[in-house]
């Protein structure tokens with residue numbers, strides 16, 4: 001078989017090249033690997049080799065030819081003694097219409113190609129065509145969001161809240177008072193009993209019983225194979241966890257605090273969050289990254305950061321940041337059962353707080369659904385994790401002034417239950433968000449973006465975001481207090497969106 | 504070339520025999536410094552118990568000989584960096600004990616203006632570059648200090664202190680490699696106090712008995728040193744510094760030491776027995792060793808030793824007095840020191 005040698009693309013951007021020099025002439029015998037030509041591109045001079053060798057039957061591009069398009073035939077090489085009609089071959093080898101690189105790039109970036117296939121492509125085409133204002137109608141019902149929890153290309157989101165709501169509990173359900181710490185431990189223990197693939201690893205999780213005692217008793221029940229003390233090597237053990245998840249185990253990786261997960265964020269984002277996508281669907285990475293997030297008390301700049309917004313930005317991750325013990329339990333169980341990577345942000349200052357937790361088997365909550373913790377009519381206050389304390393206390397302050405605040409606990413940050421917020425805003429027309437993290441590109445900023453884009457007409461005031469101050473956490477007690485938001489900041493923001501005195 | 508064919512293993516060694524004796528002056532200097540650190544830390548622990556110090560507070564009690572001996576060996580211009588367990592290093596680098604204590608209480612007069620606290624103390628004029636809270640992070644930073652010294656050709660070295668727990672972090676080995684290929688003047692001092700929080704070195708480290716070999720794959724010589732004997736520390740420090748200053752690249756010193764207190768003030772320390780701690784204190788205490796030597800050699804009377812202690816206690820109680828009465832930073836300080844400004848940056852040089 002004769003080989004037609006085509007002008008090769010020698011860089012991702014090359015469209016044409018110059019045939020700088022032929023190193024063979026017609027009739028020459030060449031061996032596999034012999035250099036036959038030199039090609040000049042805009043960047044370099046490259047050599048072209050013959051793959052199979054043979055006899056050079058015809059050189060189709062003259063030496064010195066400029067602007068020879070990529071994929072144009074430049075030579076024909078036949079086997080020794082083979083009879084070829086070089087002209088016919090040359091004609092047959094007319095270059096296929098090669099897509100121009102610029103065009104190809106455009107096609108790839110078009111939204112319909114960068115999104116996972118939506119469940120119903122007809123519906124999504126509809127969505128895409130609808131004006132932004134109609135998202136409100138589509139996405140506003142708290143009991144049945146429009147989406148199926150998958151991608152919503154119209155919103156440019158790869159994940160939206162699921163249709164499931166919290167399980168309906170039997171009317172006579174009993175509650176047990178339980179700390180967040182105990183709830184987390186129970187969630188892990190129950191899932192470890194249920195599924196042998198689940199194991200816990202991290203610094204001080206086993207013998208020490210957890211730096212914050214969250215894993216108390218797990219070593220005794222499950223043994224060293226499933227409760228694993230690691231050296232202080234976050235980058236390494238996080239990557240190792242991802243590998244174990246590739247292989248089908250279900251690691252729970254505990255970070256002593258998320259401040260130290262910054263050592264490992266490369267594996268959380270690059271190895272865990274992106275693998276399913278870049279592998280085209282296999283392997284999935286069923287792994288939970290959990291630990292204390294955000295400011296504790298007086299531990300200064302390097303130990304007091306809130307990473308909520310960081311992780312919430314990453315497609316491929318789910319992100320949970322509960323406040324109550326019941327939510328901590330139900331959502332951690334959901335995280336462990338999730339087939340993909342979940343970042344589970346706890347808060348050290350909440351570990352010791354007690355909440356009623358329903359005494360039911362299999363208390364698993366849907367990831368991505370908010371909860372109305374306190375109903376009200378005048379203003380909506382949205383928060384999560386420790387911010388909920390400020391939100392609820394702020395609502396108390398407002399109640400004293402005759403203002404009825406609706407307080408929503410997001411619980412999950414990705415997917416984020418914007419429909420629930422919009423539903424509430426339709427009633428109150430005013431929105432305040434509360435978080436301890438920094439203001440720039442914050443969770444509050446994201447909520448404000450979504451609500452102004454999707455429910456602008458329902459707002460009677462700008463969305464205000466109560467956040468930590470835009471500074472590293474100071475150590476001094478007085479400065480630390482100034483750096484974090486509190487109930488009064490929440491009440492003040494609410495007064496402002498209500499245009500009330502003192503606001 | 505001899506160096507090339509000498510396996511790193513041969514240049515690594517465990518110290519044997521007694522180190523060279525100190526002069527009486529050296530013994531007294533070491534005693535005073537170690538006592539200052541010890542009494543300071545005891546006071547810091549008390550203030551913590553009284554709620555005057557917040558957050559994490561990692562005491563250096565038991566490890567005093569390491570910092571003291573290394574600072575006796577260093578040139579005052581050599582750069583130093585360490586972890587959050589940094590009160591001793593800050594003091595010995597020449598910071599005013601009042602300012603160090605005021606940092607612990609979060610006051611404006613603190614070494615870090617009250618903004619860093621226990622874990623983030625800096626003393627640039629003493630060439631001490633912190634006080635880092637992320638385990639292992641100071642290792643490449645210290646390697647960078649050495650890089651700058653070689654870059655400037657100023658003959659200065661860098662001393663990088665880190666725990667044996669930190670010695671498992673990947674960035675330590677990335678640093679070793681760079682320091683070795685660029686022959687950086689850096690001494691890596693592993694403060695092997697046997698426990699990283701609640702994890703004994705035998706559970707966290709491969710070959711826990713020879714951490715001084717950790718640079719071997721990079722051709723970095725290492726030594727294991729009795730880190731409870733200030734003379735041994737100083738002698739090893741001098742050897743290491745001579746090596747790195749001669750342009751031969753980095754050096755590893757594994758200091759075998761012990762912390763008497765919990766990892767931080769909130770550690771119940773159930774992972775080891777009281778007997779183990781008591782045995783260390785009774786048989787290896789770095790301060791008692793100096794006192795005993797001075798007394799046995801007839802170089803000091805018990806009264807003289809008591810006088811040193813009294814003098815140090817006075818310094819420390821004055822520091823505590825100051826630190827609990829001096830004001831907190833003004834509210835505006837919340838917003839300063841976030842971006843550098845040629846005119847307002849403190850601690851220039």
Ligand SMILES: Cc1ncc(C[n+]2csc(CCOP(=O)(O)OP(=O)(O)O)c2C)c(N)n1
Nearest residue numbers: 260588636637638666667668669698699700
């Ligand atoms: C990257 C990182 N992971 C975890 C921690 C929490 N932590 C603080 S100190 C410590 C133990 C460190 O032990 P070692 O390095 O031996 O130093 P030592 O405390 O004994 O001086 C741990 C796990 C941290 N500060 N940084």
